[in-house]
Amino acid sequence: METVKEMRVLLAGVGGQGTILAADLLAKVAIASGLKVKLSEIHGMSQRGGAVTTVVNMGEEVHSMVISEGEADYLLAFETTEALRNIQFLREGGKLYVNNTQIKPLPVLTGKAMMPSNVEMRLKSYGAHLLDAESLASQAGSNKTANVVLLGALSTGLPFAQDIWEEQIRLKVPEHTIDINIAAFHLGRESVSA
Amino acid sequence: MELLSGNEAIAQGAWEAGASIGVGYPGTPSTETLEAFAKKDDVYAEWCPNEKVALEVGIGASAAGKRVLATMKHVGVNVAADPLFTLAYTGVNGGLVLLAADDPGMHSSQNEQDSRFYALAARIPSMDPSDSQEALDFTRNAYELSERFDLPVIIRSTVRISHAKTPVETGKRMSYTLKPYEKDASKWVMMPAYAKGRRTSLDGRNDELKAYVNECPYNRIEMRDSDIGIICSGAVYEYVRDALPHASVLKLGITWPLPENILREFEEQVDTLYCIDEASDYLSSQIKALGINLADTPQALPIAGELSARAIALAFDSAVPTSYDAESNLPARPPALCAGCPHRLVFKELSRARCIVTGDIGCYTLGALPPLSALDSTVCMGASISMAHGFELALENTEHAPVVGVIGDSTFAHSGITSLLNTVYNQGSGTVCILDNRTTGMTGHQGNPVNGKTLQERISRELNLEQLIEALGVEHIQTVNPNDAQATRAAIKEAIEATDALSVIIFRSPCVLLRDSFTPSAPYTVNASCTSCGACISLGCPALAKDPDTGAASIMADMCVGCGQCAQYCKFEAIEQTQGGLR
Numbered sequence: 001m002e003t004v005k006e007m008r009v010l011l012a013g014v015g016g017q018g019t020i021l022a023a024d025l026l027a028k029v030a031i032a033s034g035l036k037v038k039l040s041e042i043h044g045m046s047q048r049g050g051a052v053t054t055v056v057n058m059g060e061e062v063h064s065m066v067i068s069e070g071e072a073d074y075l076l077a078f079e080t081t082e083a084l085r086n087i088q089f090l091r092e093g094g095k096l097y098v099n100n101t102q103i104k105p106l107p108v109l110t111g112k113a114m115m116p117s118n119v120e121m122r123l124k125s126y127g128a129h130l131l132d133a134e135s136l137a138s139q140a141g142s143n144k145t146a147n148v149v150l151l152g153a154l155s156t157g158l159p160f161a162q163d164i165w166e167e168q169i170r171l172k173v174p175e176h177t178i179d180i181n182i183a184a185f186h187l188g189r190e191s192v193s194a
Numbered sequence: 195m196e197l198l199s200g201n202e203a204i205a206q207g208a209w210e211a212g213a214s215i216g217v218g219y220p221g222t223p224s225t226e227t228l229e230a231f232a233k234k235d236d237v238y239a240e241w242c243p244n245e246k247v248a249l250e251v252g253i254g255a256s257a258a259g260k261r262v263l264a265t266m267k268h269v270g271v272n273v274a275a276d277p278l279f280t281l282a283y284t285g286v287n288g289g290l291v292l293l294a295a296d297d298p299g300m301h302s303s304q305n306e307q308d309s310r311f312y313a314l315a316a317r318i319p320s321m322d323p324s325d326s327q328e329a330l331d332f333t334r335n336a337y338e339l340s341e342r343f344d345l346p347v348i349i350r351s352t353v354r355i356s357h358a359k360t361p362v363e364t365g366k367r368m369s370y371t372l373k374p375y376e377k378d379a380s381k382w383v384m385m386p387a388y389a390k391g392r393r394t395s396l397d398g399r400n401d402e403l404k405a406y407v408n409e410c411p412y413n414r415i416e417m418r419d420s421d422i423g424i425i426c427s428g429a430v431y432e433y434v435r436d437a438l439p440h441a442s443v444l445k446l447g448i449t450w451p452l453p454e455n456i457l458r459e460f461e462e463q464v465d466t467l468y469c470i471d472e473a474s475d476y477l478s479s480q481i482k483a484l485g486i487n488l489a490d491t492p493q494a495l496p497i498a499g500e501l502s503a504r505a506i507a508l509a510f511d512s513a514v515p516t517s518y519d520a521e522s523n524l525p526a527r528p529p530a531l532c533a534g535c536p537h538r539l540v541f542k543e544l545s546r547a548r549c550i551v552t553g554d555i556g557c558y559t560l561g562a563l564p565p566l567s568a569l570d571s572t573v574c575m576g577a578s579i580s581m582a583h584g585f586e587l588a589l590e591n592t593e594h595a596p597v598v599g600v601i602g603d604s605t606f607a608h609s610g611i612t613s614l615l616n617t618v619y620n621q622g623s624g625t626v627c628i629l630d631n632r633t634t635g636m637t638g639h640q641g642n643p644v645n646g647k648t649l650q651e652r653i654s655r656e657l658n659l660e661q662l663i664e665a666l667g668v669e670h671i672q673t674v675n676p677n678d679a680q681a682t683r684a685a686i687k688e689a690i691e692a693t694d695a696l697s698v699i700i701f702r703s704p705c706v707l708l709r710d711s712f713t714p715s716a717p718y719t720v721n722a723s724c725t726s727c728g729a730c731i732s733l734g735c736p737a738l739a740k741d742p743d744t745g746a747a748s749i750m751a752d753m754c755v756g757c758g759q760c761a762q763y764c765k766f767e768a769i770e771q772t773q774g775g776l777r
Contacts, residue, residue, distance in 0.1 A: 027359065028197065031195065031197060031361065036360075037197065037359075037360070038358055040358040041358075042301050042357060048530060048557070050528055063503070064436045064503050065325075065358040065360070065429070068502045068503065068505070070515030071504070081525065087520070087521055088520040088521075090517075104739060105527035105528070106527075106528065106563075106734060106736055107528075108525050108739075109731070109738060110565050110731050110732075110740060111740040113525035115525060
């Protein structure tokens with residue numbers, strides 16, 4: 001690989017959505033591609049249904065393990081409200097991939113707050129690529145592979161070879177789900193190129 | 195090359211150094227360290243009821259000649275502070291390393307104290323790694339330092355070190371044979387006559403250490419442009435390298451004692467000297483105390499919370515990336531008690547009874563959030579029970595709301611028992627609710643004395659809470675299934691009406707995330723009888739939603755675990771279980 005400028009990926013979602021697993025897979029792909037990686041996550045209280053973010057910074061030299069405003073080259077959002085909540089971290093012109101699903105937080109469920117309106121339009125104004133990761137995952141054979149579908153979408157913007165992605169998926173997921181996960185990855189990829 | 199979290203790397207470093215005893219109490223962001231250590235070959239590791247006990251077990255094992263790893267979060271060091279200060283006097287036999295994991299930004303903590311002040315106060319070395327490789331190397335080498343200087347060594351981590359995964363080269367485990375234990379009262383019996391000798395000894399050991407830190411490989415000057423020099427350590431070093439790539443840096447790997455000669459050398463080499471620290475003035479206050487002048491950054495750095503490269507760049511008037519404006523009017527997404535949490539109704543009923551509720555640490559802190567809004571206070575592990583006693587004392591002879599302390603099972607074992615003993619001993623009144631969910635929930639379901647599960651799955655026994663509490667002298671004890679709304683309400687009513695007595699209610703039901711002891715039932719659903727009264731919604735269950743237009747309730751079948759708590763609050767029989775039996 002040629003000299004690579006640092007790439008910063010912010011994964012945003014809701015506790016329990018599998019952002020950490022996706023970040024781990026991405027980090028392994030970057031390492032297998034010869035890069036240095038720092039992956040940062042937060043455990044504890046926010047995992048109880050709260051908003052969660054995970055950071056993967058990759059490059060030949062990486063210092064910070066976090067991302068501040070305007071520093072993410074990629075924002076991979078597992079939920080639309082969380083995409084909007086983290087939009088200030090995306091650099092202008094950075095790539096935005098969003099799972100087009102809404103998970104209502106407790107203040108909305110109890111009627112104390114409203115979900116945001118015009119979400120698709122607002123996200124598209126930042127150049128978002130929206131995909132329905134859950135239904136693509138079901139199409140691949142298991143709705144539990146939505147995070148791999150999302151990685152497939154993200155992979156279209158990253159300089160990593162497809163066979164490295166596939167190899168790392170094989171190493172990471174349970175053996176009987178390898179084919180489903182690789183199918184999920186490709187459905188995610190195709191959703192962007194389509 | 196492996197990708198390890200700082201916590202995993204610390205465990206690896208201890209293992210490579212031949213450490214074979216691990217002790218600790220779970221606490222974010224330290225927990226995974228002991229869990230990773232426990233999985234390694236040829237080690238014994240145990241969760242202890244609290245950090246003081248853990249460190250004392252560690253001191254015993256060190257005295258007997260093994261290398262020991264003790265792990266805890268920053269506030270856990272407060273609990274362990276009593277043995278820690280005297281451990282500086284006694285010193286060690288086998289090396290002893292203490293992980294103190296700080297939480298600047300308070301992601302999962304009640305304060306953001308800086309554990310390096312303990313190193314300063316107890317006069318023991320503190321090492322601040324900047325990434326996982328350093329976490330491994332520092333920990334491994336800390337055992338040598340511990341034995342060489344006859345002191346425990348603190349590995350001081352922060353959340354961004356403990357929970358960041360970075361590439362690591364691991365090594366082999368060194369063989370470490372048990373160091374012979376020799377009875378030596380002048381070293382290990384800290385009665386005044388001997389402690390005076392060890393105090394003098396500590397001064398001598400500290401002098402040697404102060405000389406060592408000026409030569410050790412852990413403190414290094416990185417000269418770049420000489421106009422700006424930055425002193426920093428830990429995660430802040432990484433932020434400085436990103437924010438000010440041309441600045442010269444003195445990277446401190448050992449942050450107590452400070453390397454006075456290197457600091458002065460660096461001061462001479464740069465035009466303007468700064469110190470950057472996170473959520474603390476530990477480094478700058480200690481450097482200034484040496485008579486070294488530090489400049490103020492052109493713009494003030496944030497005093498509280500985590501730092502970042504951006505915050506540092508802004509403080510030096512450097513360019514930062516432009517960014518989109520943050521979106522406004524988004525609904526907050528706070529953490530919440532899980533759907534089916536067995537203890538939701540306890541908070542609901544305490545709220546209904548308008549009690550003063552002193553809360554405690556753990557999942558049950560979430561009972562403070564709306565719509566339950568049940569807690570009046572949360573301070574530290576065990577404080578629920580002792581603060582309730584304090585409330586009762588202050589409000590005695592006045593008309594006041596019932597006072598109830600609420601504490602989880604693991605927290606009760608940690609430091610609630612002595613609090614309850616105090617209330618009994620001093621003939622206090624009030625109500626204590628022990629929410630026994632059979633696990634240590636918030637930190638990821640660790641074993642504890644109440645559930646009788648141990649870290650390495652050795653055979654143990656469950657604590658009999660009822661017998662213990664009876665033995666403490668509590669006369670009114672009830673055991674209640676908290677999923678039963680009527681029973682919960684009746685138990686609380688009975689307890690708070692007995693105003694002159696101390697009552698304990700044990701609400702026992704397993705955490706819904708415990709796969710081996712909780713089985714979900716068929717989900718519930720809302721039928722056409724719903725009158726939109728909102729009674730079920732007031733429980734704050736994440737599986738229940740209120741229609742923003744009609745106010746009608748609905749249940750998300752994929753989130754509902756079939757606990758049936760909400761159905762008990764519906765006066766219109768509008769909530770019923772779907773058919774299909776067990777899932």
